[in-house]
Amino acid sequence: MPRIAVLGLGRFGYTLATELAARKAEVIAVDHSPTIVEQIKDNVDLAVRLDATDELALRSQKIDEVDIAIVAIGGNFESALLATTILNSLEIPQIICRARTKFHAEIFKRIGASQVIQPEKQAGEEMARKLALPHLRDLIPLEEGFSLIELDAPGSFVGKSLLELKLRETYNLNLVGIRNMPVKDEDAEDGEGIDEAPRIMSVPKPHDIINSGDTLYIVGPDARLAQLPRE
Template identity: 30%
Template sequence: MSKEFVVIGLGRFGGSIVRELNALDMDVMAIDADEARVNEFSDIATHAVIADTTDEAVMKSLGIRNFDHVIVAIGENIQASTLTTLILKELGVKKVTAKAQNDYHAKILNKIGADTVVHPERDMGRRIAHNVASASVLDYLELSDEYSIVEIKAGERLAGSSILELDVRANFGINIIAVKRGKDIIVAPDPNENIEYNDILIVIGHDNDLNRFEKKLVNE
């Protein structure tokens, strides 16, 4: 069965989610208090509604508890974001993902029951910082506050060595979970697999350990 989504807040972040869900042929209700924003998505979302989501009676009238997943993408109004999230959980919505403005806001959202809290600006900032700091780091995905997955291009320091010889688990506390080689992806690579120049290593570990690995064996 196709899932049904609600996106509350149609700024850049929320709007991009609505567009992508629409491209994936998902049913999505788009909600905002701003009429102009709602009109912008009237031909994109399955339903586009002008509503005050801090009003519990309004949320009930929209049948919000019947949707599989509600994404609270409200912009700078932390009070509206928090109250909306609280109402959603009290109404019994199965899954609520909420956008946090800062770490303090994230703590509040977690305490009132948000199932997932995202920090799009912070996370994008970290990805860009890692990408610009090292030409070898191609992508960076934060798994938690301390653990990440990084795509690293193999240069001369890594090329020619086997995964066993590098022994990154013992030396750095990280794991190579896959290797991209051209169009091929080697998942759970054999320890005897030799790394080739320009291979892309997909590595998981604690941020401090990943940084040590980058400084010692990757940056050239």
């Protein structure tokens, strides 16, 4: 498992550090608050109180040897920038920064961040997608404005073939997979005639029928995905 340093233990950083540790990553949690460090120390491999903008202090805790450093300092943009600059000079393989705004995100990228995340923005976008598409199970961003989604088959799709749905013509979307619910043989005894696990159809055919309970895997532009039926 990777060795990860989380710098800044606000709500986001604290949750991230504890979740990573729960998943067996080796986590070094860093914050200037003795109270927060005391609270998290039993949940991570190492919790230290230090100034994340002090290069010597970071080196003293072997932060320069981690695989990934996450700058989760949310309240002080200047400190977050300085910490990122120092981490970059330490040649950390991967530096992930939390940004509050798009402008801040651009600056982090310019000074050496490998990846920038905006938790508040992403949480808002995810909630919007779920409200717009109640059947949505999961979403995987592929690139800016383009995603793969997993969703329960909308009622208006049930009983229709891919040819009838015309997803590409109507929505400019591609159905790339269907997970079918097990189908019971009407002539079988109770408990019999059902597959032990759902069947994956990795390459749906034009005449395949969408059934109630099917899970669809659809890829395309986010704007088009948002136009899929809600029910």
